[in-house]
Amino acid sequence: MDLRQLRTFREIAEAGSLSRAADRLRIAQPALSRQIRLLEAEAGLPLFTRHGRGMALTEAGRELLARVAGPMRQLERAVVEVRALAGTIAGQVALGMMPTVAAVLAGPLARRVAERHPEVSLRVVEGYTGHLIEWLQRGATDATLLYGPATDFHLRARDLFVEGLVLAGPAGSGLSPDQPVTLAAAARLPLVLPSRPHGLRAIVEGAAARARVPLNLRHEADSFLVLKDLVVCGLGFAILPRSSIRREEAEGRMLVAPLVRPAIRRQVVLAQPPDRAPGRATQAVLDLLVEEVAARAGEGDWQTLRG
Incomplete structure (x- = not known):
């Protein structure tokens, strides 16, 4: 098993087709087919099922991809980092974020990266806490x-920032930033929340449990965009960080009210693997991330923390 075979395997898995992978790699299809046959022979199991529309991973193929994608990416990144030691900072950096944070940070951070380090490609990956870890x-x-x-x-x-959560409702709901709502009163409203794997759901449920307040959960939405749409359409209320719905609030499509007794806050941290130091490109992006968080704090959205 060599790196070329694994790279071929990854490209075909992502493309879903031998012909598309051949075009991406600029390698003839028979050569790619031979590399996959050799890899399958070494693995002792078929990695793809072939069908009229292309190729799909088998269970063994999915397991192999999950196990090799990260190490392959680290090897490729290491080569880029070594080449760039004497020159400009370059390479791809993948940064995980929760959807409500990505809605606020992803665009401004990408602009900072493009302006300061044009040879760095930033990839923002959204997910639940468990997936992100x-x-x-x-x-x-x-x-x-x-x-x-x-x-x-x-x-x-390291701790980055904390932010209070607010009760968000549709236009005409009567909510106002000047009129706080108790958690007990908010819990009686029809609520729209993410499902349980979502960290935001855990924060809200934890606060409700400590206050001994049952939640009137009406709808669940794992997509942040869908969750906001359900609120805008009048199907319920949500408990969200205010920074993530500034646009809807400014346009009058959502109204918000502070939550009290108790107030609910989310705390966000920046995590890195314990067994490897960040490369130059990664460190450059993280430095700009800290700058952007500080800028948001200066605008009043967040309170920064020192980790």
């Missing part, structure tokens, strides 16, 4: 944001 451990991402505090993880983690 797994991707970081496997090497699929270089760093990730997680709900904290930092002491909750066996990773190199």
Whole structure:
């Protein structure tokens, strides 16, 4: 088994077709087919099923891809980093984020990266906390944001910021930033929340449990865009970070009210793998991330923390 075979395997898995992978790699299809046959012979199991529309991974293929994608990416990144030692900072950096954080940070951070380090390609990967941790451990991402505090993880983690959550409702719901709502009153409203694997759901449920308040859960939505649409359409209320719905609030499509007794806050940390130091490109992106968080704090969205 060699790196060329694994790279071929990864490209075909991502393309879903031998012909598309051949076009991407600029290698003839028979050569790719031979590399896959050799890899399957070494693995002792078929890695793909062939059908009229292309090729799909078998269960064994999915397991192999999950196990080699991260290490392959680290090897490729190492070569880029070594080449760039004497020159400009370059390479691809994968950064994990929760959807509500990505809605606020991804665009501004990408602009900072493009302006300051044009040879760096930033890939933002959205997911639940469990997925974000797994991707970081496997090497699929270089760093990730997680709900904290930092002491909750066996990773190199630093506290970044905290933010209060608000009750968000549709236009005409009567909510106002000047009129706080108790958690008990909010819990009686029809609520729209993410499903249980989502960190935001855990924060809300934890606060409700401590206050001994049952939640009137009406709808669940794992997509942040869908969750917001359900609220805008009048199907329920959500408990969200205010920064993530600034646009909807400014346009009058959502109204918000602070939550009290108790107030609910989310804490966000930056986590990195404990067993490998960041490369130059990764460190450059993380430095710009800290800058962007500080800028948001200066605008009043977040309160920064020192980890």
